[in-house]
Amino acid sequence: MTSESLHPVPTPARRTVVAAVGTAGLAVALTACGSDNKSSDSTSSGASASSGGTGGGDNAAAGNAGGTVLAKTTDIPEGGGKVFESQGVVVTQPVAGTYKAFSSKCTHQGCAVKGIADNVITCPCHNSQFSATDGSVKKGPATQPLAAANITVDGDSIKLA
Numbered sequence: 043m044t045s046e047s048l049h050p051v052p053t054p055a056r057r058t059v060v061a062a063v064g065t066a067g068l069a070v071a072l073t074a075c076g077s078d079n080k081s082s083d084s085t086s087s088g089a090s091a092s093s094g095g096t097g098g099g100d101n102a103a104a105g106n107a108g109g110t111v112l113a114k115t116t117d118i119p120e121g122g123g124k125v126f127e128s129q130g131v132v133v134t135q136p137v138a139g140t141y142k143a144f145s146s147k148c149t150h151q152g153c154a155v156k157g158i159a160d161n162v163i164t165c166p167c168h169n170s171q172f173s174a175t176d177g178s179v180k181k182g183p184a185t186q187p188l189a190a191a192n193i194t195v196d197g198d199s200i201k202l203a
Contacts, residue, residue, distance in 0.1 A: 109194060109201035115141070116198065123158035123174055129202055131191045134174035136161050141195055143202075144177040144188035155188070163188065 112126050112133060118141060123134030125146050132146045132155055144163070146155050153167035161174040170184035177188035192203035 109203050112193070112200050112202050114198050115195065115200060118200065121159070121161050121174075123163065125155060125158070126202075127154060131193075131202065132158065132163055132188070133193060133200055134158060134161070134163065136175040141193060141200055142175065142177075143191035143193040144172070145191060147188075148184055149179075149186035149188060150182075150184035 110129065112129065112131070113124060115135075118124055118133055118135045120135050120138050123132055125132045127146065130146050131143050134142045134144075136142060147153075148155055148165035148167065148170055150165065150168055150170050153165050155163050155172070156166045157164040158174060162180060163172040163174055163177075164170070165172075165184070168183050169181070170179065171181040172178065172184070172188050173180055177190060179185060179187055194201045194203050
């Protein structure tokens, strides 16, 4: 044995490790918040259309004339909805003429939601259920609501903002 192996390797102080982890976490949180704020700021009219939209209202059409067309309004049944897997969103029509959109990723373990019936969005993995009106949890194991997505309704087209 050499004398080098008997000497302990200096390690950073606990305070240094905690500070570094906290700083890294804060950086991640701010980065995530920054991207969400930019997208919602740039489409604030679209956000109001998806939050309380009334189908083809003036705010929805003026908010964003562009965007990816997801479906026709007639494709989304009242009290139901449709999952758009490649875009990662689910669009619902909780009441006639009002369209809502949410992330299709379940907040429990990230599975894609599948069924939408009677104003309830269901995740097939563990049967979490979410409101088709506001994305809130109706039945766990999920504890967080589905994130709202921005859509606009332009005439009879529903567009991802």
